[in-house]
Amino acid sequence: MGVELYTYFRSSAAYRVRIALNLKRLSYGPRFIHLAKGEQHRPDYRAINPQKLVPALVDRGTVLTQSLAIIEYLNDTYPEPPLLPRRRDERAYVRALAQIIACDIHPLNNLRVLRYLEHTMGQDEAARIAWIRHWIREGFEAFEAQLERHELSGRFCFGDMPTLADICLVPQVFSARRFGCDLSDFPKIRAIDENCQTLAAFRDAAPEQQPDAE
Amino acid sequence: MGVELYTYFRSSAAYRVRIALNLKRLSYGPRFIHLAKGEQHRPDYRAINPQKLVPALVDRGTVLTQSLAIIEYLNDTYPEPPLLPRRRDERAYVRALAQIIACDIHPLNNLRVLRYLEHTMGQDEAARIAWIRHWIREGFEAFEAQLERHELSGRFCFGDMPTLADICLVPQVFSARRFGCDLSDFPKIRAIDENCQTLAAFRDAAPEQQPDAE
Structure with missing residues (x-):
C-alpha cells in the first residue's frame, strides 16, 4: 500500500x-x-x-x-x-453538512487561532473557552436544523450509510465534549455520534486510541 | 433555468x-x-x-x-x-488550494467573527485589521508555496484552465486588497488574479458589479 x-x-x-x-x-x-x-x-x-x-x-x-x-x-x-451518496443533490447535502464543521466551526477553534487569541489579543482561558463553545453551538444549531429539515438522516447523517458528514461530525462532537459544551439541544447529533461509535472504523480512529496519545 | x-x-x-x-x-x-x-x-x-x-x-x-x-x-x-481536473491527484491539489482559502482564511475573517471580536472580546479596529491581515498572510504563504512546489500552475492555479482554486482565490485577493494587505511576497497569486480578471466570468461577478453594491 x-x-x-x-x-x-x-x-x-x-x-x-x-x-x-x-x-x-x-x-x-x-x-x-x-x-x-x-x-x-x-x-x-x-x-x-x-x-x-x-x-x-x-x-x-x-x-x-x-x-x-x-x-x-x-x-x-x-x-x-462509498463515502458520498450517488445522487448529485444528496452529495451536495452531505458535503454541505461536512463544510458546516470543516469551514465554519473547526478552523475557528484550532490551536493556532486559540494561541493568537491568547498571546496577541490577551484573551484569558475563560474567554477562549466561551469562544470555542460559541462557534460549536452556532454550527451545531445549523447542523441539527439541516438534519431535521432534509429528512435524509437515519442511523447516520445520510440514511444508514456512513459518509463524509459523519466523518466530520464525530471528531467535532469529541472536541465539543472536551470543551464542556452542552449538547442537550442536539438530539440528532448525539444519536448519530452514538451510532458511529458502534463501528470499529470510528472507535479505532479516536484520539485516545492513537499511539501518540498522552 | x-x-x-x-x-x-x-x-x-x-x-x-x-x-x-x-x-x-x-x-x-x-x-x-x-x-x-x-x-x-x-x-x-x-x-x-x-x-x-x-x-x-x-x-x-x-x-x-x-x-x-x-x-x-x-x-x-x-x-x-469542467471546474476540476480529470486526474484524481490533480483534483486533490485543486481542492486543497480551494480549502486553504475556504477553510483556513475566509471563515476567520467573515462578518460574524469580526463582530464577536469587537463586541464580545472588545478588540478595536486596529486589532481586528491585524487579525484579518495575519490570517490572509498565513494562508497566502501556504498557497504561494503550493503553487511553487507543484509546478501545475500556468495562467491559472491549474494550467490554463480556471478551476475551483481560482474561484476561491479571486474573492480572497479582493478581500486582501480591501483590508490593505501587502501582496508583494505573492507574485504567483497576483499574476493568477490578473489573468482571471481578463475573463468576463470573473469580472462580472465582482462585488462592485452587483445590483446590490453600495
Whole structure:
C-alpha cells in the first residue's frame, strides 16, 4: 500500500482522515507530528506541508493536504465503500453538512487561532473557552436544523450509510465534549455520534486510541 | 433555468458561486440578503438556510448551501466547462488550494467573527485589521508555496484552465486588497488574479458589479 499519514492524536482534521482510512480498510503508516510541541514548524515537515497543519497523506509518492480534499481523493481512488451518496443533490447535502464543521466551526477553534487569541489579543482561558463553545453551538444549531429539515438522516447523517458528514461530525462532537459544551439541544447529533461509535472504523480512529496519545 | 442565488455583493462565498455560475454560462435570479443590515436573520431566510449565511442556491426546488458544495454540485450537474481536473491527484491539489482559502482564511475573517471580536472580546479596529491581515498572510504563504512546489500552475492555479482554486482565490485577493494587505511576497497569486480578471466570468461577478453594491 504505502500510505503514510502525518497525524496528531488530538487534531480533528487528522481524526477525520483516520476514520476515512478505516472505513476504506486501508492500512497506513502513521507519522506523528506533535502540534503542541511545534513539530509542524520543522523544516522537514514544512517540506511536506507548507501550511504547517496536519494531516498530510502520502500515497505512492503523491503528497496530499487538507482533510476534505484527502478524503475525496481516497473516495475517488478506493471507491468501496462509498463515502458520498450517488445522487448529485444528496452529495451536495452531505458535503454541505461536512463544510458546516470543516469551514465554519473547526478552523475557528484550532490551536493556532486559540494561541493568537491568547498571546496577541490577551484573551484569558475563560474567554477562549466561551469562544470555542460559541462557534460549536452556532454550527451545531445549523447542523441539527439541516438534519431535521432534509429528512435524509437515519442511523447516520445520510440514511444508514456512513459518509463524509459523519466523518466530520464525530471528531467535532469529541472536541465539543472536551470543551464542556452542552449538547442537550442536539438530539440528532448525539444519536448519530452514538451510532458511529458502534463501528470499529470510528472507535479505532479516536484520539485516545492513537499511539501518540498522552 | 430557474436557478436562484441568495447573495450579498461583498460576501466572498457568494462571489465564488457567482464566478462558477458565470463560467458555466448559467443565468440566475439574484435574491439580495443584506448581511450588514442583518437580513440573514429573518425567518424567511432562515427557512432557506438555517446557518444564516450566504450564499444559498435553489435549483429546480432543491436548496443548496455552502459555497464549495454548491460549486461541486454545479460542476456535477453542468459538466462543461469542467471546474476540476480529470486526474484524481490533480483534483486533490485543486481542492486543497480551494480549502486553504475556504477553510483556513475566509471563515476567520467573515462578518460574524469580526463582530464577536469587537463586541464580545472588545478588540478595536486596529486589532481586528491585524487579525484579518495575519490570517490572509498565513494562508497566502501556504498557497504561494503550493503553487511553487507543484509546478501545475500556468495562467491559472491549474494550467490554463480556471478551476475551483481560482474561484476561491479571486474573492480572497479582493478581500486582501480591501483590508490593505501587502501582496508583494505573492507574485504567483497576483499574476493568477490578473489573468482571471481578463475573463468576463470573473469580472462580472465582482462585488462592485452587483445590483446590490453600495
